[in-house]
Amino acid sequence: MNEKPILIVEDNPDDIALTILAFEQNNITNELIITNDGVEALDYLFARGRYSDRDKGKTPAFILLDLQLPRINGFDVLKTVREETLTRLIPVIILSTSTEARDVSSSYSLGANSYIRKPVDYEQFRKTVQLLGRYWLELNLLQ
Numbered sequence: 001m002n003e004k005p006i007l008i009v010e011d012n013p014d015d016i017a018l019t020i021l022a023f024e025q026n027n028i029t030n031e032l033i034i035t036n037d038g039v040e041a042l043d044y045l046f047a048r049g050r051y052s053d054r055d056k057g058k059t060p061a062f063i064l065l066d067l068q069l070p071r072i073n074g075f076d077v078l079k080t081v082r083e084e085t086l087t088r089l090i091p092v093i094i095l096s097t098s099t100e101a102r103d104v105s106s107s108y109s110l111g112a113n114s115y116i117r118k119p120v121d122y123e124q125f126r127k128t129v130q131l132l133g134r135y136w137l138e139l140n141l142l143q
Contacts, residue, residue, distance in 0.1 A: 002137045004061035005031040009041040009077065010095075011069050018122060019064070022129035030061060030137065038072025041065075042080055045087050062091040062136045067098060067107070075106055082111035091136060 006023075010016050016034055023032060035041040041063075043049040047056035063081070067074035074094065081087045091113040096103065099117050107115050116132070119125040 002061045003030060004059065005033050007033045007035065007041065007044060007060040007063045009035050009038070009063060009065045009069065009074065011036050011066065015066075015118070018125060019129065022122075022126045023133070025126055026130040026133055028129070028133040028137065033060065037070040038074065038077040041069075041077050042072065045081065045090075046084070056086065059087065059090050062093055062113075064093050064095045064132075065112075067094060067096045067103060075110060078107065078110045078112060091140070093132065093136070 006028075008016065008019055010019065016036075020032060020034075023030075033044060035044055040049075044051045044054070045056075045059075047054050065074045065077060069077070074096070078092055078094075081090060081092060088111075092111065093114040093116060094107045094112045095116050095118055097118050098104075104115050116128060119128055
């Protein structure tokens, strides 16, 4: 299994807790990097601010990205990730409560690899995380 960290960009503490629990219950042991807004996510990815001492060559296996974020929204994070050579190949999975066609379309237009609606039911959410982990960490070949 891929041992790279997973970057989770989410501002809702309840969703963060459920995501961590779902990863644990599915025995996905990759380090989880939690950022609470778009600025913090970009700081992590580009080794700036409080992350300035991290190895920016150690990119995440994938990014789980919410769209509705403070400071810089998920669309702008995705756009920046795709514009930069260092990050453009990192898989970005949008995990959002929105099912608005324009949000889905905009996400794919900006280069999202996948768009998943956050399940409301925890058991369904756990299964979704299990499938995400299986596909992106076991089946998919990453650089």
